[in-house]
Amino acid sequence: MAAVVAAVLSLPWWLPGRIVALRGRLFARINGDEGIAVPGDLIGVERFREVYGHPAAGGRSKGAALSDLFWYWLSPGAHVHQEHLEAGERYDEVARTTRRYLAVPRAEAEELAHRCVTRVLREQAVRKGTRHRDAARLVRLRDLMMPVWAEFYYELVFGEPCPRTARDLIVGNADDVVTALKCCGLRHMGRRHRLTRYLAGRLDDVRYPLPEGLSGEERAFYLQGTFFNTAVVQMSEAMAHLLMVLARHPDAAATALTGDDRALDAVMQETMRLYPLFGVAHRITTGDIDLDDGTSLPEGSVLCFGYPEFHRAGFADPGRFDPDRFRDGTAARELNHIPFGIAANRPCPAWRLAPITMRVAAREVLRRYALASSAAHTRSMPNRGPCLLVPRHAPSARGARKDGRAWTHRTVLLFMWARDRAEDVWRSLVQLVLGTYMVWDARRQRLCERHFAQLETSHASSRSGTR
Numbered sequence: 001m002a003a004v005v006a007a008v009l010s011l012p013w014w015l016p017g018r019i020v021a022l023r024g025r026l027f028a029r030i031n032g033d034e035g036i037a038v039p040g041d042l043i044g045v046e047r048f049r050e051v052y053g054h055p056a057a058g059g060r061s062k063g064a065a066l067s068d069l070f071w072y073w074l075s076p077g078a079h080v081h082q083e084h085l086e087a088g089e090r091y092d093e094v095a096r097t098t099r100r101y102l103a104v105p106r107a108e109a110e111e112l113a114h115r116c117v118t119r120v121l122r123e124q125a126v127r128k129g130t131r132h133r134d135a136a137r138l139v140r141l142r143d144l145m146m147p148v149w150a151e152f153y154y155e156l157v158f159g160e161p162c163p164r165t166a167r168d169l170i171v172g173n174a175d176d177v178v179t180a181l182k183c184c185g186l187r188h189m190g191r192r193h194r195l196t197r198y199l200a201g202r203l204d205d206v207r208y209p210l211p212e213g214l215s216g217e218e219r220a221f222y223l224q225g226t227f228f229n230t231a232v233v234q235m236s237e238a239m240a241h242l243l244m245v246l247a248r249h250p251d252a253a254a255t256a257l258t259g260d261d262r263a264l265d266a267v268m269q270e271t272m273r274l275y276p277l278f279g280v281a282h283r284i285t286t287g288d289i290d291l292d293d294g295t296s297l298p299e300g301s302v303l304c305f306g307y308p309e310f311h312r313a314g315f316a317d318p319g320r321f322d323p324d325r326f327r328d329g330t331a332a333r334e335l336n337h338i339p340f341g342i343a344a345n346r347p348c349p350a351w352r353l354a355p356i357t358m359r360v361a362a363r364e365v366l367r368r369y370a371l372a373s374s375a376a377h378t379r380s381m382p383n384r385g386p387c388l389l390v391p392r393h394a395p396s397a398r399g400a401r402k403d404g405r406a407w408t409h410r411t412v413l414l415f416m417w418a419r420d421r422a423e424d425v426w427r428s429l430v431q432l433v434l435g436t437y438m439v440w441d442a443r444r445q446r447l448c449e450r451h452f453a454q455l456e457t458s459h460a461s462s463r464s465g466t467r
């Protein structure tokens with residue numbers, strides 16, 4: 001009996017890792033071994049930027065089985081998602097439109113971010129109730145931040161404050177996308193389609209003209225994919241990582257509150273080095289790429305650029321959080337650090353706006369709360385960032401201990417740690433089962449492959465009809 005109890009208690013320390021490895025093998029078996037890992041045996045770290053920025057490493061979707069999986073996760077409308085469009089007039093028009101929406105003056109962006117964070121945090125405090133306003137509370141940081149960015153990007157697109165009904169639709173859509181991406185839940189297409197229908201009815205209310213050459217439905221898909229899938233999900237994830245770091249490193253939190261942007265930027269850069277938002281970015285070569293050793297990557301090769309591996313290479317003790325790596329005068333571009341991609345291969349269009357708004361959001365949260373977390377912090381963050389928020393005006397935050405609140409907070413953190421370890425066992429099993437199903441289902445549906453096959457059939461019919 002004792003052996004059984006010991007085995008059960010030891011599960012959190014060994015089972016999740018075994019299941020992650022098994023999941024990787026199953027995914028590889030279903031998807032095949034089409035991808036060439038970069039960095040890897042063929043292309044080392046020293047060639048990462050060169051190959052990533054090569055003109056022939058520009059294919060986005062066509063010709064890769066992996067594309068079926070990403071299109072499946074990002075449906076509906078993946079065929080007009082800026083990240084997955086092939087080079088050409090349609091991509092150029094979509095990219096121009098996105099840049100116009102994101103070209104917000106710094107002061108305006110800061111004011112909008114401050115307004116959205118303040119509104120959401122105040123609303124949640126009111127929900128908590130006056131009697132409990134001084135009480136610490138457990139939250140999931142990704143859930144805390146998602147309504148903030150739903151409101152921010154709604155106002156960026158429509159130029160007016162976000163109504164609660166619209167925010168609920170956006171959060172429901174974004175949460176469904178990221179939950180599926182983490183393999184913690186299946187897709188719920190009804191939630192996504194409800195947002196599509198809402199956006200389709202608001203196409204005339206946007207601040208700037210939408211991309212030409214798209215149908216009404218495709219314009220709704222463009223808004224949904226660019227701003228209310230990618231932007232909301234990525235900003236919520238980025239802020240959850242940053243706040244988790246600040247919760248686990250009080251010195252970094254103190255730095256953030258000083259108002260020194262350069263110091264906070266170093267904290268943010270180190271956070272994105274340790275916890276890049278992208279695990280793997282796959283690209284399909286549109287021509288041969290010659291390598292120095294006399295070999296070449298043939299056209300149609302699928303390159304899988306591993307951000308975590310690249311971000312760890314060349315750093316001493318790469319798993320340690322150390323913002324000083326970015327404070328010693330070394331330019332970030334000279335390090336193995338590309339949180340927003342590289343200029344030669346479609347960098348993230350929000351590379352300028354994101355850090356500006358993240359600074360504002362982090363400082364506003366820290367002005368209101370002291371943060372603490374004992375939960376695991378990993379790059380994929382399937383636990384959504386458990387954290388304890390302690391109002392800074394609460395007696396325990398000012399050092400009063402006679403009411404026992406400091407002891408209570410330590411107890412809560414112990415509970416958080418135990419709960420997180422237990423959840424990790426169950427969550428890893430869920431990810432194994434649901435992730436395997438979704439990879440299989442994506443391969444079965446072949447959304448990307450069928451899209452390009454239909455295009456080719458349509459073009460062939462057009463050519464034959466003009467003869």
